[in-house]
Amino acid sequence: MADGTGDLEATLAQARRMLDSLAAGGGAPDPAAETETETGGQGSALDGLVTVRASGPGRIEWVEIDPRAGRVPLGDLAEAITEAVNAALAEASGSGSLSVDFGALAGQVRQMQDDSLRQLARFTGALDDAMDRLGKRP
Template sequence: MTSPIDPTGLGGTLADVVAALGRAQAPSGDQSEQEPTIGRGEAADGRVRVRAVLPGRIENLELDPSVLRLSGEEFARAIESAVNMALADLQGRAVATAGAADLGALTDQLKDIQFNAERQFTKLTVSLVEAQEQLTRRAGDR
């Protein structure tokens, strides 16, 4: 007679996945959770510097005095370029941060899956053992 299927293998695998996701979600020691997301941009060889913050606002605009020697059109393009770079940088950082938050939701979903899979697999194993015992009894009755 074969032994019943052991459901701990499936549970162990899912537990490993949940643990790995938890480790990946844990904040690194280099970055504080309270640190705001900031985008940075530069133009005109670093003479125009911009800092952008969520939800897409310009927090700071720094101009080197030498940038005032540019023509009005060049000056406007430098500011536009630096602002666009800062906003693009901010967007990239915000998407990366949002990805980490989604990982937390995924971890919770995997925990639910692990719980339900273990429960269902145990039910299946019990049903298979009962069916096997019934077949054995019927074969003995003949």
């Protein structure tokens, strides 16, 4: 029985090489450097009635809403919260965009590739055994 492990292995290996290349080529940020320089960010809206503090890319520490914001229409308050969160996240990330640790991502792809190939080999072996048993029946 022909197995598809060659195609799958080639595709995963290609993805793995690309991630390794990104991680080694300087395009990937250094996670240690990121944590050293990361100071967080803060954003506010509605003349300071809504304030948000972010500790890093994608992490909100707290949201503070002044009691006077209770007089603001709910739609406007929602927009202000969104504006303050986005400003805090942009300031926390430094460039306004989230960073990716390509080294860690490459490791996860490597593990997924190894696990997938093992599972595919077991599955293919089980199918081969089943086909052999079916062929031996009268």
